[in-house]
Amino acid sequence: MPYVFLLIAIAAEVAATSLLKSTEGFSKLWPTVACLTGYVISFAALSVCVKDLPVGVVYALWSALGTAAIVAIGAVFLGEPLNTAKVVGVSLIIAGVVTVNLGGAH
Template identity: 50%
Template sequence: MPYVLLAAAIAAEVAGTTAMKYSEGFTRLWPSVITVLGYLLAFGLLAQTLKTMSVGTAYAIWAGVGTAAVACIGMLFLGESASAVKLAGIVLVIGGVVLLNLGGAH
């Protein structure tokens, strides 16, 4: 169950961050509202996750997967450039999360 909550927290954070791109510096109402709601939901779900999962593991997964997902969304849907260096960075972020989990996520 903690991984389901964590996945939902990641999805909410990614939605909030993506909406922030469209908020134009919080000058557009609905993208701004979605940003705030996304982050409130993300932190609420992350807090629930921390009841049963270590903070280091949960935060590493939340931040790493969220970062990789937003980077991919930017490249696939928002016209950001994709390069071998960026893709390698995403792979390294995900690899770091995996190593953290393998090295003591109990």
């Protein structure tokens, strides 16, 4: 069950981050409310995850998968360029998460 909450946390964070641009510096009410709600949901779900999973593993998965998703969303929906540096960077982040998870919860 903690992994379900982790997926909720990742999805909420990705949704909130995707909305950041539309808040126009938090000057637009409804995009701001939606964005901040997403972050609150994300952190609430994370707090449930760390009851049963190591915080390092949870944070590594949350940040890496969120980063990869945001890069993809930026490229597909926001017209941001996807270049070799971004692909290599995300690949290194994912490799780091795999390494952290292989280290286990000793």
